[in-house]
Amino acid sequence: xxxxxxxxxxxxxxxxxxxxxxxxxxxxPCRVARRRVVLRGGQTLHDAVIAALEENDVTAAYLExxxxxxxxxxxxxxxxxxxxxxxxxxxxxHELTPPARLLRAGLHVGRRDGAPFLHCHGLWEGADxxxxxxxxxxxxxxxxxxxxxxxxxxxxxxxxxxxxxxxRFSLFAPRGEGPASASSNALLFTxxxxxxxxxxxxxxxxxxxxxxxxLSGLGSLVGTxxxxxxxxxxxxxxxxxxxxxxxxxxxxxxxxxxxxxxQHRKGQLVPGGNxxxxxxxxxxxx
Numbered sequence: 077x078x079x080x081x082x083x084x085x086x087x088x089x090x091x092x093x094x095x096x097x098x099x100x101x102x103x104x105p106c107r108v109a110r111r112r113v114v115l116r117g118g119q120t121l122h123d124a125v126i127a128a129l130e131e132n133d134v135t136a137a138y139l140e141x142x143x144x145x146x147x148x149x150x151x152x153x154x155x156x157x158x159x160x161x162x163x164x165x166x167x168x169x170h171e172l173t174p175p176a177r178l179l180r181a182g183l184h185v186g187r188r189d190g191a192p193f194l195h196c197h198g199l200w201e202g203a204d205x206x207x208x209x210x211x212x213x214x215x216x217x218x219x220x221x222x223x224x225x226x227x228x229x230x231x232x233x234x235x236x237x238x239x240x241x242x243x244r245f246s247l248f249a250p251r252g253e254g255p256a257s258a259s260s261n262a263l264l265f266t267x268x269x270x271x272x273x274x275x276x277x278x279x280x281x282x283x284x285x286x287x288x289x290x291l292s293g294l295g296s297l298v299g300t301x302x303x304x305x306x307x308x309x310x311x312x313x314x315x316x317x318x319x320x321x322x323x324x325x326x327x328x329x330x331x332x333x334x335x336x337x338x339q340h341r342k343g344q345l346v347p348g349g350n351x352x353x354x355x356x357x358x359x360x361x362x
Contacts, residue, residue, distance in 0.1 A: 087270075087272055087298075087348065087349055087350070087351050088298045088299050088311075088349075088351055089269075089270045089298060089351055090163050090164070090269060090270065090298045090311060090312070090351070090353055091163060092162075092163045092242050092243045092244070092269060092354075093160075093161065093162065093163065093243075093244055094240075094241040094242040094243065094244055095241060095242060096242060097240070097241065097242045097268055099268075100267065100268040100271055100276075101265055101266065101267050101268060101276065101280060102249050102250050102265060102266050103250060103263055103264070103265035103266075103280055103284070104232075104233040104250040104251065104252050104263070104264050104265070105232070105233070105260035105262070105263055105264075105284065106230050106231060106232045106233035106260055106262050106263070106264050107230075107231040107232055107259065107260055107261055107262060108228050108229065108230055108231070108261060108262035108359065108361040108362070109228075109229045109231070110226065110227065110228055110229070111132065111134075111226075111227045111229055112224055112225070112226060112227065113128040113129070113131075113132060113139070113224070113225055113227045114128060114222055114223070114224055114225075115128050115141075115144075115219055115222065115223045115224070115225055116128070116219070116222055117219045117220055117221035117222045117223070118218070118219065119218065119219060120214060120215055120216070120217060120218050120219075121146070121194075121196070121212070121214040121215075121217045121218070121219060122194055122214035122215045124219050125139065125183065125185060125194060125214070125225075126185075126192045128225075128227075129185060129192075129227075132227075132229075134185075134227070134229050135185075135187075135234060135253075136185060136186060136187075136229075136230040136231075136233065136234035136235065136253070137184075137185045137227050137228060137229050137230055138182065138183065138184055138185070138227075138228040138230065138292055138293070138359050139182070139183040139185065139225045139226065139227050139228075140180075140181070140182055140183075140225065140226040140227075140228075140292070141178055141180070141181040141182075141183065141198070141223070141225045141226075142178070142179065142180050142181075143177065143178070143179065144177070144178040144181075144219065144223040144225075145175050145176070145177055145178075145219070145220040145221055145223070146174070146175065146176045146177075146178055146200075146217055146218060146219055146220055147174055147175055147176075147218050147219070147220040148171070148174060148176075148216065148217055148218040149171065149172045149174070149176035149178065149200055149202075149212070149217045150169050150170065150171045150212075150213045150216040150217050151169070151170055151171075151172075151200070151208070151210040151211055151212045151213055151217075152166040152167050152168070152169055152170065152210055152211050152213065153166070153167045153170070153209075153210040153211065153314060153334050153335075153336065153338055154166065154167065154296070154310060154312040154313060154314055154334070154335060154336045155167035155168075155336060156336070161244055162243065162244050162245065163243070163311075163312070163353075163354075164296070164311065164312035164353060164354065166211070167210075167336070167338075169213065169216070170208065170210065172200060172201070172202035172203075172206070172208065173202035173203045173204045173206070174202075174203060175203055175220050176200055176201065176202050176203065177200060177201045178198055178199075178200045178212075179198070179199045179200055179201055179207070180198055180199050180316070180318065180332075181196055181197065181198025181199070181200075181212060181316070182196065182197060182198065182292065182293065182294050182316050182317065183195065183196040183198075183212075183214075184196075184235055184248060184293070184294070184357050185235075186234050186235030186236055186237065186248055187234060187235070187236045187237070188236070188237035188246075189237070193237055193248075194214045195211075195235075195248060195294070195357065196211070196212040196214055196294075197209075197210070197211055197212065197294040197314055197315065197316040198210075198212055198316060199316070199332055199340070200212075207340075208334075208338065208340070209314070209316075209332055209333075209334040209340035210314055210334055210338075211314050228292065228359065228361060230262070230264060230359070231253075232252065232253055232254060232255075232260065233250055233251065233252055233253055233264045234250070234251060234253055234264075235248035235249065235250055235251075235264065235266075235357060236248065236249060236250075236251045237249075240355075242268065242269070243269065243354050243355070245354060245355075247266070247354070247355050248266060248355070248357050249266055250264045250265060250266060261361065261362050262289075262359060262360060262361035262362065263280065263281075263284050263286065263359070263360040263361075264358075264359055265280055265358055265359075265360075266355055266356060266357050266358070267295070267352045267355065267356040267358070268352065268355070269298075269351070269352050269353060269354060269355075270298075270351050270352065271351060271352055272347065272348050272349065272350055272351060272352075273295075273297065273329065273345065273350050273351075273352055273356060274327045274329055274345055274347040274348070274350065275347060275348060276352070276356075277291060277320075277322070277327040277329070277358065277360070278322075278325060278326060278327050280360075281322050281325060281327070281360060282325060284360075286322060286325075286360055287322070287324060287325050288321075288322055288323055288324070289321070289322040289360045289361060289362060290320060290321055290322075290360070290361055290362070291317060291320025291321060291322060291327065291329065291358060291359070291360055292317060292320060292358070292359045292361065293317050293320075293356065293357050293358035293359055294314075294315060294316045294317065294356075294357060295314075295315055295352060295353075295354070295355050295356030295357055295358070296312055296313060296314055296315060296352065296353035296354045296355065296356070297312075297313050297315055297333065297350050297351060297352060297353050298311060298312070298313075298350075298351040298352075298353045299311065299313060299335070299350075300313050300315065300331075300333035300335075300341065300345070300350060301345070301346045301349040301350055302341065302343030302344060302345065302346065303343065303344040303345070303346050304343050304344070306341050306343060308333055308334075308335045308339070308341055309335070310335025310336045310337065311336070311353075312335070312336065312353050312354070313333045313334060313335045313353065314333070314334050315331045315332065315333045315334075316331060316332050317329060317330070317331045317358075318330045318331055318332055318342065322360060327347075328344070329344070329345045330342070330343065330344050330345070331343075331345060
């Protein structure tokens, strides 16, 4: 890995085991509409989300959750892969002291092997006051009560899990669903490793004629460098965009990030100094 971008003027990078893929992004124009959905308590988060979307005849979506109580909350953080098959992997499963409070989370709903599949990153707090961040396990985490969520319904596109030779992970990639709409108002896209997140978003926005938009999503970075000077040195971090926007073609990204040691930070990203680690799953929308 290269040195800290602030000192060396370069961006950290990571070496994956497979051949470099081209192009370095996948993007599909789509339509997005915002709705509120109710997630019923007593179910796993996975089952509650799928049921809520089926009630609303929704196949693909990005959900934003906040202040949600869970009777069980299990998650993982980035970890080393002892087998050497991957440049990064996952930790053992962590579980918060119940009842846990999900403070903020983002959740993509797509498809894997023909069935609904969820990918969720977030921040949470246990009953003992301990706060943490990571990759939530939706099939192992259970809602304690009914909760509302903000839902960005995605039409004309969805994320579908497919093998990725470069990273040797199975990853979400956008696919068009039916004929493209002439009234698209959003872009669903993923990014390949070792490109700066801010610069890649700006380049794709320019290519698709987007000047002003909101940015939502999650992914992983090679460490994280914030404008306030804080740095997470971990070679792999899981991230959640807390506030993303495109103004006059320039991206401003505030996110939360957690590294292999479990320490998490929040802040504004330094442009040009934050490389994608494995993937970024993003949505530019009005």
